[in-house]
Each structure stands twice: as structure tokens, then as C-alpha cells.
Amino acid sequence: MSAVQFKENIEEIMALSKLPEVMLVTPLKEGKWSCKEIIGHIFYWDKFILEEMVSKMVQGGVLPTFPDHDVFNLEAIEYISNYDVNQAFEKFRLTRKELLEQIALVPSDVRFTLGKGKRQFSTDSFLKMFVGHDQTHLKQIYEFLEEER
Structure with missing residues (x-):
């Protein structure tokens, strides 16, 4: 279920890329991130999960x-500053797609933990955290x- 929502967030986020560039690079509030930076932040988490976590999503x-x-x-924010708005959105889309493909390879009955935590996660319960993260930023x-209207 969460993987479906995680995937649906791709379309929702990519729809934002159609906004005027000035809106995407304007901080949401003084001292806060812009839309581009938020998308870069979401992308960077996806990248971390893909590179550092998915391979460890095995039983135990x-x-x-x-x-x-x-x-x-x-x-x-520093990483995403090297990309223009379109590149930032595209990096998000490609990385999220790859992350979903890799997580789909993990059997649904596999349980794993985070760090020294005792709570066991499935891929679905793990992704649920990041669906919430996406929704907070959206x-x-x-x-x-x-x-701005």
C-alpha cells in the first residue's frame, strides 16, 4: 500500500515542475527552502535509502x-544547487523510480530493523515513514x- 502512495507522489511532485521557475526557486518563507530545494531534499533521502539501505533489507x-x-x-541542499530546476526534478523522478524498483525486489515478508532499534519493519512500514515525509513537504x-495566488 505504501509503495503505491510512494509511487503516486512521483506524479504529484513532477506536476510541480510545470510551475514558473521563479516560483520554484523562491524560498517558501524567509530563511526557508524553495520548492526546488525541497524536491532536492526528498531526492537526497531517496538516494540515501537506495544506496545505503535497500541492500540491507533482508530477513533480520x-x-x-x-x-x-x-x-x-x-x-x-549543496548537492542540488549544482542542478537547474528541471534537472533537480528529473533526478528526483529517476531516483524514486529506481528506489521503487529495488524495493519491489524485497519479499513482503522480510523484516529488518533500523540501527539499534528493536522495531521490525517491512518495506511497506518503512516506506510509510517516507510517504509521510513527502506529504509534509508537499x-x-x-x-x-x-x-502566492
Whole structure:
């Protein structure tokens, strides 16, 4: 179920790429990220999950703990600054698609943990966290767009 929502978020996010570029590079609020940076941040998490976590999603596997959010987010914004708006959206789309393809290869009955945590995750329960993450950021973007009308 969560994989379906995670996939549907691709279309929702890519629809934003049709907005005027000036709106996509304007910070949502003073001192906050722009739409492009938010998409870059989401992409960077997908990239991390794909490169560092999916291969460890095996029965009894232990995924690495999430990196320090502040440091990671700074890296994400710096990384995405090297791309124009269209490239940023395309990097998101391709990485999310690859992530979904790789996670689909993990059997649904496989359970793994995160770091030293005891909670067992399936790919579905794991993705559910990131569906929520996407939705939080999409809500921020939609509120900004509503204010800009």
C-alpha cells in the first residue's frame, strides 16, 4: 500500500515542475527552502535509502541509522544547487523510480530493523515513514502556492 502512495507522489511532485521557475526557486518563507530545494531534499533521502539501505533489507537485516538530519540536509541542499530546476526534478523522478524498483525486489515478508532499534519493519512500514515525509513537504509547498495566488 505504501509503495503505491510512494509511487503516486512521483506524479504529484513532477506536476510541480510545470510551475514558473521563479516560483520554484523562491524560498517558501524567509530563511526557508524553495520548492526546488525541497524536491532536492526528498531526492537526497531517496538516494540515501537506495544506496545505503535497500541492500540491507533482508530477513533480520540491520539498516544503518539515519544520518544527522541537520548535516544531511545541508549536504542535500549543496548537492542540488549544482542542478537547474528541471534537472533537480528529473533526478528526483529517476531516483524514486529506481528506489521503487529495488524495493519491489524485497519479499513482503522480510523484516529488518533500523540501527539499534528493536522495531521490525517491512518495506511497506518503512516506506510509510517516507510517504509521510513527502506529504509534509508537499503540504508546505501547497500552502506557499496558495499564499502566492
